[in-house]
Amino acid sequence: MLTRDALGHRSETVRRANLSAIVRVLHGSGPSSRSDLVTRTGLTRSAIRGLIGELVAGDLATESPAALDGPPGRPSPLVSADPLGSIVIALEIAVDSLAAAAVGLGGVVHAVERIDLPRGRTSVSDIAAELAALATSVRAGLPRTSVIVGVGVGVVGVVRRSDGMVSMAPNLGWRDEPLGEHLVEALDLGVPITVANETDLAALAESRRGIARGVSDVALIWGSVGVGGGLIIGGEPLTGVAGYGGEVGHMPINPDGLPCGCGSTGCWETEVGTPALLRRAGYPVEGGHEALDALVRDAEAGSPSALSAFTETGRWIGIGLAGIINILNPGLVILGGRLARTYPFFRSGMEAELDRRVLRASRHLARVTPSVLGDNGPLLGAAELAFEPLLIDPAAWLRPRTGLPALAIA
Numbered sequence: 001m002l003t004r005d006a007l008g009h010r011s012e013t014v015r016r017a018n019l020s021a022i023v024r025v026l027h028g029s030g031p032s033s034r035s036d037l038v039t040r041t042g043l044t045r046s047a048i049r050g051l052i053g054e055l056v057a058g059d060l061a062t063e064s065p066a067a068l069d070g071p072p073g074r075p076s077p078l079v080s081a082d083p084l085g086s087i088v089i090a091l092e093i094a095v096d097s098l099a100a101a102a103v104g105l106g107g108v109v110h111a112v113e114r115i116d117l118p119r120g121r122t123s124v125s126d127i128a129a130e131l132a133a134l135a136t137s138v139r140a141g142l143p144r145t146s147v148i149v150g151v152g153v154g155v156v157g158v159v160r161r162s163d164g165m166v167s168m169a170p171n172l173g174w175r176d177e178p179l180g181e182h183l184v185e186a187l188d189l190g191v192p193i194t195v196a197n198e199t200d201l202a203a204l205a206e207s208r209r210g211i212a213r214g215v216s217d218v219a220l221i222w223g224s225v226g227v228g229g230g231l232i233i234g235g236e237p238l239t240g241v242a243g244y245g246g247e248v249g250h251m252p253i254n255p256d257g258l259p260c261g262c263g264s265t266g267c268w269e270t271e272v273g274t275p276a277l278l279r280r281a282g283y284p285v286e287g288g289h290e291a292l293d294a295l296v297r298d299a300e301a302g303s304p305s306a307l308s309a310f311t312e313t314g315r316w317i318g319i320g321l322a323g324i325i326n327i328l329n330p331g332l333v334i335l336g337g338r339l340a341r342t343y344p345f346f347r348s349g350m351e352a353e354l355d356r357r358v359l360r361a362s363r364h365l366a367r368v369t370p371s372v373l374g375d376n377g378p379l380l381g382a383a384e385l386a387f388e389p390l391l392i393d394p395a396a397w398l399r400p401r402t403g404l405p406a407l408a409i410a
């Protein structure tokens, strides 16, 4: 039997779900008219009006008068996510750099800073301290009324999402490092901090704001010194039981290959990571981005040794990618990081192997393309991760009606 209490509880649950549906549209698709929101959410016009009122009063949305030059008919006010009301801090620990961004609801990037990874200072506590300084810096220009609602962190390593434990980050020399705990202490923000693998976050960013929007099965391969994979299957990220899944860079590919940072030999990244490319071109393997820049210039100038290093690396990229495509049958394969930048030079070597090895049924369905979000893809994905609790239940973040699980910017 339904009691008055049960009915009240149910209507509150429905209200919160409806607020979530509206905020997701505003955050993901940008400013929308009330009519758009009626169409997108299936709610009635009067329900939309009431819920928008709550979101505007709670600093999660703003409403502007309808444009006068819009289509004929009754003008419908334009509703936007409030980009300055709720902010997340996105952080990234890449192989050779650290970055931070302050991002507002709706995906508005207010500030981004990136610095080279401090040489010789890559202990987890040093890096947490550097990130805390970057976070302070990107918050500096925000209004005092802005509220930080979460922190998302991308790290180049194998991460347990529940607590930010990095089980392995060979390129940083980390093993079983409690990054989450260090960041909670160093940032001291009193908001949820979620840590994930940076390639998973690049895939999330591509599916929310890049070329993978609306594609349910996506393989993102992020290449730099190491190689990572962000896999989205049936619209859901592939994480494995603890978040360690998708480590395509450690797919065994060459039984006679070189030792890998993970402790194995002949992993895919030992054949397609930047050191392998530099080795084939006769450049110092530890040359970093300066050596890669020089190699790209050589290739642009038509140097046969540079071009053949790219072709051979492209061959290994194609061999690994063929296995991934045959297993996953993705609609889209996105190549990010250094792979996006150098795509024209290895493309033919890669495609020859794809043509040879991918099942015919899957080959023509898998569009292979470089990333469009650039090097900040993982950072944008970290912001999306940090917004997730707010998107799930915006009612908990409305101000000033509810107690705030958030911290005003000092």
Ligand SMILES: [Zn+2]
Pocket (backbone or CB within 6 Å): 249, 250, 251, 260, 261, 262, 263, 264, 265, 267
């Ligand atoms: Zn490995």
